[in-house]
Amino acid sequence: MTHELSLPDGVRATSQRRAVLRAVGESAGSFTVAELHERARRLEPRLGLATTYRTVELLRASGGVHPLLGEGRHTYVRCRPEHHHHLVCTSCGGVEETELCAAPSDAELQRKHGFRPAAHELDIYGTCGRCT
Numbered sequence: 001m002t003h004e005l006s007l008p009d010g011v012r013a014t015s016q017r018r019a020v021l022r023a024v025g026e027s028a029g030s031f032t033v034a035e036l037h038e039r040a041r042r043l044e045p046r047l048g049l050a051t052t053y054r055t056v057e058l059l060r061a062s063g064g065v066h067p068l069l070g071e072g073r074h075t076y077v078r079c080r081p082e083h084h085h086h087l088v089c090t091s092c093g094g095v096e097e098t099e100l101c102a103a104p105s106d107a108e109l110q111r112k113h114g115f116r117p118a119a120h121e122l123d124i125y126g127t128c129g130r131c132t
Contacts, residue, residue, distance in 0.1 A: 004025075005021045005024055005025050005064050005078070006064070007021070007055075007059075007062070008058060008061070008062045011058060012068065014034070014092065015044055015046075016040075016044050016046065016047045016048070016051045016055075017049055017051070018044075018057050019040040019041075019043040019044035019055070019057075020036065020040045020047070020051070020052055020055040020075060021055070022040070022043055023036050023039040023043065024036065024056075024059065025041035025066070025078070026039070027039075027078055029077065029093065029094060029095055030068055030075040030076065030077050030088075030093060030095050031075065031076060031077075032074065032075055032076075033049075033052055033053055033056050033074065033076070034049075036056065036076075037049050037052040041065070048119060049124075053068050056072065056076060056106055059074070061108075063079060063081060064078065064079060065077065065078055065079060066079045066086065066121070066123075068086065068088055068095065068123060069088075069123070077095045079097075080097070081102070082099075083099070084097045084098060084099055085097070085098050085100070085101060085120075085121070085122040085123065085124065086098070086124070087123075087124050087125045087126070087128070088123055088124065088125045088126075089126070089127055089131055090125050090126065090127065090128075091126035091127050091128070091131035092130065092131050094128050094130070096128070101122065103120050103122060113127060
């Protein structure tokens with residue numbers, strides 16, 4: 001990923017939060033908050049687990065990370081700001097971004113259901129080409 005992660009406006013960038021941002025930026029695939037915390041503590045030994053959770057939540061709310069369904073654990077992936085979806089391999093855990101979108105258009109939703117969407121998310125779970 002080439003975009004720079006940042007905190008939402010008005011949120012102070014403490015050394016602990018910067019360590020979490022750097023650890024997310026260095027993440028190659030999906031991660032749990034505990035895994036992220038362990039990596040970020042190498043950069044900032046005083047980092048608390050609660051700060052890691054709060055920072056991940058700030059990043060989730062601003063679109064910097066995206067939660068994935070897991071088998072009894074909460075995992076996240078780093079996200080780029082452009083509209084995209086995720087292909088998640090249930091065999092190896094790999095995550096790939098795709099611009100392909102199967103969601104109906106806003107006009108179609110309005111016409112058929114009288115619904116005006118604000119946003120949508122789509123994750124597709126299956127087996128990647130390396131695992132098949």
